[in-house]
Amino acid sequence: MAALLKRSASLLRAGALQKHGVLTKQALCLFSTNMRMFTNKISVEMDGTTGVAVLTMKSPPVNSLSLDFLTEFTISLEKLEMDKACRGVILTSALPRVFSAGLDITEMCGKSAEHYAAFWRAVQEFWLKLYTSNMVTVAAINGSCPAGGCLMALVCDYRVMADDPKFSIGLNETKLGIVAPFWFKDTMTNTIGNRETEKALQLGYMYSPADALKVGLVDQLASADKVETVASTVMSEWLAIPDHARHLTKSMMRKPTRDRLVTHRDADITSFVNFVTKDSIQKSLQMYLESLKQRKR
Numbered sequence: 659m660a661a662l663l664k665r666s667a668s669l670l671r672a673g674a675l676q677k678h679g680v681l682t683k684q685a686l687c688l689f690s691t692n693m694r695m696f697t698n699k700i701s702v703e704m705d706g707t708t709g710v711a712v713l714t715m716k717s718p719p720v721n722s723l724s725l726d727f728l729t730e731f732t733i734s735l736e737k738l739e740m741d742k743a744c745r746g747v748i749l750t751s752a753l754p755r756v757f758s759a760g761l762d763i764t765e766m767c768g769k770s771a772e773h774y775a776a777f778w779r780a781v782q783e784f785w786l787k788l789y790t791s792n793m794v795t796v797a798a799i800n801g802s803c804p805a806g807g808c809l810m811a812l813v814c815d816y817r818v819m820a821d822d823p824k825f826s827i828g829l830n831e832t833k834l835g836i837v838a839p840f841w842f843k844d845t846m847t848n849t850i851g852n853r854e855t856e857k858a859l860q861l862g863y864m865y866s867p868a869d870a871l872k873v874g875l876v877d878q879l880a881s882a883d884k885v886e887t888v889a890s891t892v893m894s895e896w897l898a899i900p901d902h903a904r905h906l907t908k909s910m911m912r913k914p915t916r917d918r919l920v921t922h923r924d925a926d927i928t929s930f931v932n933f934v935t936k937d938s939i940q941k942s943l944q945m946y947l948e949s950l951k952q953r954k955r
């Protein structure tokens with residue numbers, strides 16, 4: 659398993675995974691009964707009787723989406739996708755107060771253009787795999803969830819969030835001096851509508867759980883200790899629908915948004931690299947990182 663993961667990770671980074679379908683052949687049936695899989699940053703527990711896997715992010719301190727994290731996440735998801743017994747995935751965090759802090763800012767600072775391009779391709783791949791998954795995906799949001807963390811929750815079919823006012827969720831990119839890419843914006847617009855997204859994106863607004871529920875950014879609140887249980891109940895309701903009908907409906911709803919990124923994928927990478935290599939953007943990101951560190955002092 660370790661060797662397979664290692665090889666898969668290097669193939670994913672090299673962009674060869676889809677071309678050659680290597681993972682497809684090798685990883686088949688890895689989860690056909692009750693199964694556990696651990697990588698450094700993610701653990702997956704698949705219940706063969708219900709067909710539901712729980713994918714738990716466990717990358718302290720804040721589950722930030724680094725290149726390694728994204729690679730491990732995408733590979734784990736792909737394995738579940740290929741297991742016919744797996745019909746649904748619940749995403750959650752093992753960390754006490756954070757679901758995910760979004761993209762790892764250190765991946766966007768002080769690195770080469772080649773690194774930024776590889777990182778951005780991995781972010782796109784992560785979004786595409788989760789957005790177009792055949793499985794039912796439910797986010798059990800048991801902590802704060804800014805930017806890329808919010809995006810991860812938004813691409814799921816359903817969101818249950820812990821009803822704790824200390825937690826917040828939203829696309830806060832403008833607060834870092836950066837701009838949410840069009841496919842982040844599309845994902846949010848599809849969920850809460852154009853007007854609310856326009857306000858939320860310009861202000862980099864972080865919603866409390868109650869406000870997130872009000873605007874439809876999350877579907878349901880639960881007490882912090884019940885989030886995963888509620889997510890499991892929701893999952894069984896969704897799994898009561900025949901897979902093929904639900905999946906064709908999901909594809910029909912999501913295809914235009916998915917196609918837009920696929921069509922403009924390379925241009926989007928170029929645009930990200932051009933943007934992030936600007937001195938002014940590097941300065942904003944460095945200052946933001948520094949401000950995060952200062953908050954603790």
Ligand SMILES: CC/C=C\C/C=C\C/C=C\C=C\CC(=O)SCCNC(=O)CCNC(=O)[C@H](O)C(C)(C)COP(=O)(O)OP(=O)(O)OC[C@H]1O[C@@H](n2cnc3c(N)ncnc32)[C@H](O)[C@@H]1OP(=O)(O)O
Pocket residue numbers: 719720722755756758759760761762763764802804805806807830831834836837838839929930933934947950951953954
């Ligand atoms: C024209 C347009 C063309 C193209 C598009 C261009 C650009 C788009 C580009 C990028 C899009 C980016 C989307 C993103 O996801 S950016 C990431 C945004 N994330 C955040 O703002 C979250 C910041 N973090 C927090 O708010 C908090 O950490 C918290 C609420 C998640 C958790 O709070 P805690 O109090 O529990 O933890 P902290 O003490 O704050 O943090 C611990 C530790 O972790 C470091 N850290 C936090 N977040 C990140 C991160 N996202 N990346 C890297 N590191 C992070 C933090 O600095 C602390 O480090 P130290 O222990 O001090 O070393």
